[in-house]
Amino acid sequence: MSKITSKLVSSARPSSSEYFIRDSELKGFALRVFPSGTIKYLAEVWHEGKSHRKTLGSHPVLTLQDARKQALAFIRDVQSGQREESRKAKVTLGDLFKDYTKGDRLKPGTLKNHTQVVRFYLKDWIDKPVTSITKEMVEKLFFQIRDYGVHEGKPTYSQATKTMRILSALMNYACADELIENNPVTVLKLKRIDRSIIKREHYLKAEEVRRLLQVTRNETHPMTLAVHLMLYTGLRKNEALRLKWEDIETVNDVSCIVIRDTKNCRPHYLPITPVINEILKKASNGSMYVFSSPQHSDRHLVDERPTLKRLSKAIGVVFKCHDLRRTFATRASEAGVDFLMVKRLLNHKSNDITAQYIQWNSKQNLLVMRDALARVEY
Known part of the structure; x- marks a missing residue:
């Protein structure tokens, strides 16, 4: 380490790898010599557990005198906190x-x-x-x-x-x-400003679902069949509409719908009951998606609104896809399915430690889940 002078800068020669020459007079001021022969002035300082470095400019475009002044200003800004405040102020x-x-x-x-x-x-x-x-x-x-x-x-x-x-x-x-x-x-x-979101509570009553199933019993439109599936599984709209045939798997000898891309990032296993199996048979097609778009067989359905509007008019009750999830949960409860099982069928996460230990994709648990799903009738 020696004082950086004009003579030292002029005599600095490139090496096979870059190297630094640090100033003995102003701590934190240095030269950086590159293999290409380029020489740059820089300032560096350690402050509050962080290293701060700034390249000031290249020799000879930037003079040694100006570089030393800039280095001193930079070091002072860092140590006083002004540079950090300046950085923060630039983040939009x-x-x-x-x-x-x-x-x-x-x-x-x-x-x-x-x-x-x-x-x-x-x-x-x-x-x-x-x-x-x-x-x-x-x-x-x-x-x-x-x-x-x-x-x-x-x-x-x-x-x-x-x-x-x-x-x-x-x-x-x-x-x-x-x-x-x-x-x-x-x-x-x-300030206690109310920002609570009013929870939606609408669902279809059993007699309304029966009326819906009656008027659509001969339909094979993919969206109608998706509605049927949601009524008997409680799947979310996107989980149902994005369902692929490859998501129908045999898990521990039990045929299941497996949803891997879920809201809580936990795989969801739904055993297939006879009713669910009939819906899937009706939906059979040559697409990779169970409910493919009528216009584009290589894509899944995305717009449920026209079908829901038509079906709502047919039964005299306006409903949305998430209403079907509430309908399923309500009907499962009415059928005597216990709360923990309803929670599991909806793939809701539990904060209960014991519940987190239960492996729901074991063969016996899948069979228990299948029996619970089969109890959901309208």
């Missing part, structure tokens, strides 16, 4: 969202939903530094979306709540990354 909400959603942290459907919300309801904030978002701004935006609407959209309580839930997740991420100290969305909780 858009940058944060990109970082938060990179990799496979979110499922494709969730990512698409989050992106739509951020691009519409938070689009005015995309280029704002995360550090500039205040509690007052959050509260004002919530009421704006809820009571008046934004960007010529209608006022919507559900979207106001969803936007704040997503924004809160982003701000918690920013806290974890030490960009901010506190999540500004907590102001809504602290």
Whole structure:
């Protein structure tokens, strides 16, 4: 280590690998000599358990005198915390969202939903530094979306709540990354502003399901058959519509529908009963999907609305796909299926430690599940 002078810089020669010449006068100031002969000035400093380094420029474009001044300024900024504050101030909400959603942290459907919300309801904030978002701004935006609407959209309580839930997740991420100290969305909780989502409770009564099954008994439309399957299995809409023939497997000698891409990321095993088997037989086709699109046999159904609208009109009761899941659970309970089994058939996770030890794909448990499914009649 020696003092870096103009003579030393001029005499520095390249080697087979890059090397550093560190200054004895200004700790943290150094030369970086590359095999190509390029010489660059840099500054580096260790502060609060982190290494900070900055390339200042190349010799001879940057003079030694200016490089030393820049190095000194950089070291002072790091040690005083000004550089870290400057870094934080440059991170925008858009940058944060990109970082938060990179990799496979979110499922494709969730990512698409989050992106739509951020691009519409938070689009005015995309280029704002995360550090500039205040509690007052959050509260004002919530009421704006809820009571008046934004960007010529209608006022919507559900979207106001969803936007704040997503924004809160982003701000918690920013806290974890030490960009901010506190999540500004907590102001809504602290002020006891109601953001609860009204739970939907609609389901089809047994007589309504019987009427539905009666008017559709001869139908082979894939969406109608998907409705039948959901009534007898409690599958979520996407689980049913994305079902492939390869998902029909024999597990421990029991024929099952196996859903691997589930909401809770836990494989879901549903033994096939005679009723379910008849539905699958009706759905038989040359596609890889059980319920393929009538227009594109190589794709699964995606739009259930036309069929549900037609069926709702036929039975005089408007219903959605998730209503069928509630219908299945209610009917299973009415048939005497115990609560833990209903929970298992719906593939709901349990926080109970003992329940987590049970291996539901054992042969005997699959047979018990099949008997429980068979009790669901309308």
